[in-house]
Amino acid sequence: MEDSRLPVVVCTTLVGVLTVYEVQAKRKEIISLTLPQLSQQLKDGQLSAVQVLQAYQQKAMAVHDDINCVTEPIPDALFRAKELDSAGQRSGLLYGVPVSIKDNIDIKGMANTLGLVKYLENYAEEDSVIVRVLRKQGAVPFVKTNVPQAMMDISCSNPLFGTTLNPHDPTRSPGGSSSGEGALIGGGGSILGIGNDIAGSIRIPAHFCGICGFKPTANRLSKQGYLNCSPGQQGVIGTCGPMARDVDSLVLVMKALLVPDMFQLDPLVPPIPFRHEIYESKKPLKIGYILDWELKLATPAITRAVEITKEALEKAGHELVLFQPPKSDHAFYNIIPRCLGADGGKTIRNRMSGEIANPRLKAQLPYLTMSYFWRKVVGFLLRPISPRISRALSHRLLRTIYDLWQRLVVREDYVREFLDAWEEADIDVLLCPATPIPAFKVEGASALSGM
Template sequence: MSDFVDFCWDVLEDSRLPLVVCTTLVGVLTVYVERKFYTRQQYKRKVQGKNEERQKALQDVLKSLDTDDKGLADKRKQILTLTLPRLTQQLQDGQLSAVQVLQAFQEKALAVHDGINCITEPVPNALARAQELDSTDQKSGLLYGVPVSIKDNINIKGMANTLGLVKYLENYAEEDSVIVRVLKKQGAVPFVKTNIPQTMFDIACSNPLFGTTLNPRDPTRSPGGSSGGEAALIGGGGSILGIGNDIAGSIRIPAHFCGICGFKPTANRLSKQGYFTCAPGLQGVVSTCGPMARDVDSLVLVMRALLVPDMFQLDPLVPPIPFRHEIYESKKPLKVGYFLDWELKMATPALTRAMKVTKEALEKAGHKLVQFQPPKSDHAFYDIVVKCMLADGGKTISNRISGEIANPRLKSQLPYLTMSYFWRKVVGFLLKPISPRIARGMSNRVLRTIYDLWQRLVEREEYIREFLAAWEEAGIDVLLCPAYPIPAFKYKGAPALSETVLYTNIFNLLNFPAGVVPVTKVTEEDDRLLDDYTGFDNDIFDRFVRKATKGAVGMPVAVQCVALPWQEEECHRLMKEVETVCKE
């Protein structure tokens, strides 16, 4: 600080200002810099302290797993190869104990975490819970003894929900979320919490508190966001089942990037009570919790376990509709609507090829595929979704990030979130010649009144009716479409790519259940064709997309399956059909 004061004096003396003015200015500047310096140092100490505490907790778990018993080590490896339905059967039959299974996944999870940084904290009482389950004679619950990973923002009693922000390090949950309580009633063992992007407002997964999570398939690439830690852990084999939440694709995008299955139900089909959101009060674009797993049967088992009287009693806002297994198991051929790309023309070659491969495989299996034209998708995204999500002028996110060190990716988006309408118009006008996509988003009028918001909500209802009318006219049972326009992108140099979320976000707007299933991988030919990818009139945004996704050979590619509201079982059925016919 003394060097700074000397520097200020030298500058002010050269200015030949009166001594009293110089003294005052130096004093004011010194206080300001000291406060900033103190805040930054205090912030760093808190981050360091939390990570030391976190590292010790992880090391304690690792020590508890240490064994020289080769038979036990082999048993743990064998456990990791089981599917979730097979695992639950062996736990119910007594062939495996809850402790054995927990420790197998703890060991694997820590090994995966060491390479990609996906865990925020271990659940402190996980071992005690597994031991308690083993001590009882009654092995009840569809998920008896199954370890479950939980996204950072979902309540587990006594653990903090941070959103990747230091200010929430002591935001300890007073009780479990409803979804965690029901999982426990079904015998599950929550064992780790997983990483998210700061404020959850990104399709990557990084925050200054817990660091950056990497893709288990390629550590130079993103695992997606905001449920990126979940997808990375499951994709790396460190968890067999996870719970995330989804407001713009936060389950489906990471699942697609990491080569697993992810499912977003209709809002309120599962309880939302007890999770910390980045944007409370948001209207028009609806969020929901949902499961993430290696295969569709696992997702179905979790939905069966959650859609039970315990859920309906703990949260009366959830309609008492149990999982209708007869719909899922139906053998009647489906009439499937499909399209290869949205109006915005962002889908890269790997994604359009995945759609064609899946369409042909479903037709060969006896299903009828018909082209479906989604109504005005660009209007839905730019004129309804964006305006609803920014109806508060970005104040909620700004308040969340206030006093924090912003993650660089989030920091780059803050001006877009908070910019006044005048400056949005100016920037939009200047950008239009090089990026009509970004210019259109920038030119959207910021909602200034409740009346403005209501008008957008009216437009949303009109769009839903229009989409349903197109669905009815096509006479389809379910819909097949791209999971996302791109495979997992490189972290280095990748922009926010926020326009790409249309491919998932539109089904939050519509409130349709949607899930993703991996069907193929990026090929050398896909990568070569990317050189000719122009997207929308060779928009500069599309050049960013091309650069960020180039070289993704071998990365997983998924398709997205969609059904009408409250028809989760029909959506799962299409997902299972896709998984079956596309299994490599």
């Protein structure tokens, strides 16, 4: 009797192992697909939304275990995927596609923390417009991702969720502030993410993590329903944007978002659909390129990357011409800090009130919040060491609405001057470094106070 049972036990065990192996092999295959390939297989019925979701949930948790990039799973993701599978109608440009969402973008019932303890129970009452449109297009939001404290850094650490690392080298930073998005997608744990960007918060993590990111023109996508690090600030305007592994994926997402649902849910968004004729045109482009700004900040590795890209574009038949933005020193060290710091640091003081500051942010807070008197003193002391940072610190605090308007006039004048230079050069696209440096070592972040 005992001998007759043994083969049955062994066979059952082998069948079980084989089934697990097949599931894991299928999940590995799903993770390897590009977004257009995945979308097509979902629509054809070759894959179910639940299959795809579970493959990315497993991969996301594996990536998170290594680099700490996810803050929370989205509770209704599996219900949403089952609902799509049972509906029978496979509609929407992103049908069944799992999407990761940056911490500060509203998802009903989930907290937007900005990495701050005071916002740990800051639960959203409804989905942001951009999440609602994604859902209407069949997407499945499945995790939220980490950000630096108060979203005020190009590294990523906060007391709530800890430090996020680079998926390609855990000794390095993933960039910020869409840090978790860049890290999760770069590590293969998400095929599509939504971040937002004011001064590089999509572009820097994309650059550091080896993925593609797109910051659309301001107000091209709805900003309704995300917690801004500097609400009311109009000098340098931020926007949501997609992050993915490749350009084709970004294109598919923008096609999915620039639809009547977006324009109806937020009438402030101009009702301009995706311009297929521009994207699909085969006409050679005239491309301006920058090896380095007049600021002379870019490292040799970064200028080499631009040169390699320039050569590849020329071989593809495009015309490349050197382009130097006008007065970039003035823009970086006069206009931008005067606009971003127009409130005298009051917003960041309010955000950080009662919080334990992350070490890097703690080192920067005095510069962000000091009085005009101390700005002048510190600016004077720094002048021999770094004239640019000295200028950035020394701007006068605003006393009247008139002062603010004059500051915005200077900004508008520069925008016109830049556009005039663009038109005079007659270029279609500008190729330039995403940021002056490659991904830096985590322990070296404190040395980048001027970035």
